[in-house]
């Protein structure tokens with residue numbers, strides 16, 4: 659019995675905190691407010707703390723880097739230092755059209 663290519667892979671979906679679009683978790687960047695009050699990119703996906711997801715659209719990152727969307731999502735203040743560090747993780751512009 660050959661099983662046809664019917665592999666239903668479950669991919670967790672998460673919502674971008676800016677555009678509210680649901681996307682595969684793997685394509686989103688997780689940002690975590692840690693217990694030390696820092697806001698960092700969680701590249702391992704395992705950091706403890708309140709998390710917020712950002713999709714790869716540059717416009718969403720720009721909005722998030724203004725601070726208020728992240729502040730709302732994380733329910734904590736985001737320092738300018740942390741925002742600057744997040745800005746360094748911003749996806750490249752050519753991803754703008756990748757949906």
Ligand SMILES: [Zn+2]
Pocket residue numbers: 674675676677678679712713714715718
């Ligand atoms: Zn988005």
